Amino acid sequence: MNLSNLLKVAWDAILRNKTRTLLTILGVVIGIASVIAMVSIGQSSSQSITNQVSSMGTNMIMVMRANQRRGGVSMGADNSQSLTISDAEKIKREAKYISYVSPLVSAGGQIVNGNNNAIGTLQGGSVDLLKIRKFDLAAGSNFTEDDVARYSKVCVIGQTVIKNIFPDDTLNIANVVGKDIKFKGIPLKIIGVLEAKGSNSMGQDQDDIMIAPYTTVQKRFIGNDYLQMIYCSASSEEVAEDAVTEVALLLRENHKLLDHQFDDFEVRTQAEMLSMMNSMTGTLTTLLAAIASISLIVGGIGIMNIMYVTVTERTKEIGLRMAIGARGKDILLQFLIESAILSLIGGVIGIILGLILSYVGTSLMGMPFVVSYTAIGVSFVVCAATGVFFGWYPAKKAANMDPITALRYE
Amino acid sequence: MVRADKKKNTFMSETTNGSTAKNDNQSIIRIEDLKRDFIVGSETVHALRGVTFNINKGEFVAIMGTSGSGKSTMLNILGCLDKPTSGHYYIDGVDAAVCSKDQLAEIRNKKIGFVFQSYNLLPRTTSIEQVELPLLYNSNISAKERRERAEHALELVGMANRANHTPNQMSGGQQQRIAIARAIVNDPVILLADEATGNLDTRTSYEIMSLFQKLNSQGVTIGFVTHEPDIALFTKRQVMLRDGKMMKDNLVDTQSAQAALEALPASSDY
Incomplete structure (x- = not known):
């Protein structure tokens, strides 16, 4: 049996059972939609943080006071008097970056x-x-x-x-x-x-x-x-790292710090803050996606459940198909293709629904709407894989049926 | 698939046995000392204990027997759904006893047509699609040829006007006609019917038998499994099995199903 005939057979079977088809794809739709929506919303919030941080200036370097010690007594950062105008003037005069x-x-x-x-x-x-x-x-x-x-x-x-x-x-x-x-x-x-x-x-x-x-x-x-x-x-984002080192050296020089003494100041960049923020939202996105993938797995199990019931329910059909010349392989492929089509349809609808949900969600929260192509790509692959993976066992069961028993099955 | 056409004639004459009423070089089915054992628990059940007979091209054979006689096992083996424990089964020159599962599937697809007692039509599927089904499993047939052959088969069974009906829109007799169209669409070497009239009333049974007789007269070879002696009267030859052995094999004084139909009292009309 060639591929186009297999597709026709599988497609006909899907059309013959509209209710079953709808119920099965519903699980996948919800799974995929929630994954897409969660990842999108997570990425939107991370995007909005990035936008805000960079609106403060990505080249910005902050030199803060740090803990100062006087005769072995820690003075605490807030009371530190380590930064003076001469530091600022020295940086302005001597720093290249x-x-x-x-x-x-x-x-x-x-x-x-x-x-x-x-x-x-x-x-x-x-x-x-x-x-x-x-x-x-x-x-x-x-x-x-x-x-x-x-x-x-x-x-x-x-x-x-x-x-x-x-x-x-x-x-x-x-x-x-x-x-x-x-x-x-x-x-x-x-x-x-x-x-x-x-x-x-x-x-x-x-x-x-x-x-x-x-x-x-x-x-x-x-x-x-x-x-x-x-x-x-910093004169540009590329030299920001060098600028940090340079500023630190100039300040140590100005403060006459000896090699064994710690810095009495701290140099921070926006990039550090950005990466800290991103790791926070990244964790959040991963968490949301993980929760959403559970519903994807449930959707997959839904497919397996339905396919399993379908195989039992269609035992007689399987017997008939075998009697008129279907090989075990043809039956296996028919059921695999059926479940793959079901999950792919579910996937496509889920992706569309997920995008709508994330669009509504982000605009309600006043965040930029970010389409996560990775999430779309991954969900598409996942749902095709889900269809094949969860369809395999029922399909194998169908393919291994004895045609005589299957024909007599009531 | 191995074709043994050339060898068939010589081989055939060697194994000629007297059990068939008509025995010439046209044998398309040859069964030699066929045995089939089933192991049930610790016991071995001998369903077939060595059966030998031939079916020639154009025959209409009733395979008779009570339940437990081995006729279902015989049908399964004839239909390449099952393999004998020992013995040989040549269909169209090929020894099905040594074929793999996939090869058997191909034989079923190209050389055998099945008609079942309960029609076994796919639900919610139109007649034309039901009839096309066997051809879908044959990659060599194009979609266009598939449709044409299905239409032709529907015409042969007189159901061309029901091409777009689904099983639940048709009577039992009509459904069985669709099933017969499906069985002949691949131009099989033999049409195997399993109690094909078992679910039908007398009048419809006669109508179906009349259809079988018509197809047979057009050259279709038919193996007809039944336990009803009056239905077997419409065939040309009876093979009787009992306890896994051949009881008798004789020609039938064939009756016309059409005549029987006309002879039915008008009151049984509905």
């Missing part, structure tokens, strides 16, 4: 505009801070080197701050440029408004921000010269 450097200091306090007030943090940086953090200006301008040198009382604010203290100007943000607000009682002039960025993957509002020259923050609000952090921007 770094294009922008900005110190970071911050002060928390109340922001007041007339009757409106809010609690916020004023971050101090150099003129490059906006470039490093990938903030764009929606209105007004950034502060200048001159402002840094003269501790000017100017600031650039994010849109959440506007919402909080200029409730009337949320629709026309350019209005607030030039206005004065008070931070911790000291007036600051708004010279620029940042583009909205939304919340980051941690749920932190990136628009709840006020930026001023670091000198202003140091002299007028904190009263010391230590830095909380130094933001650097």
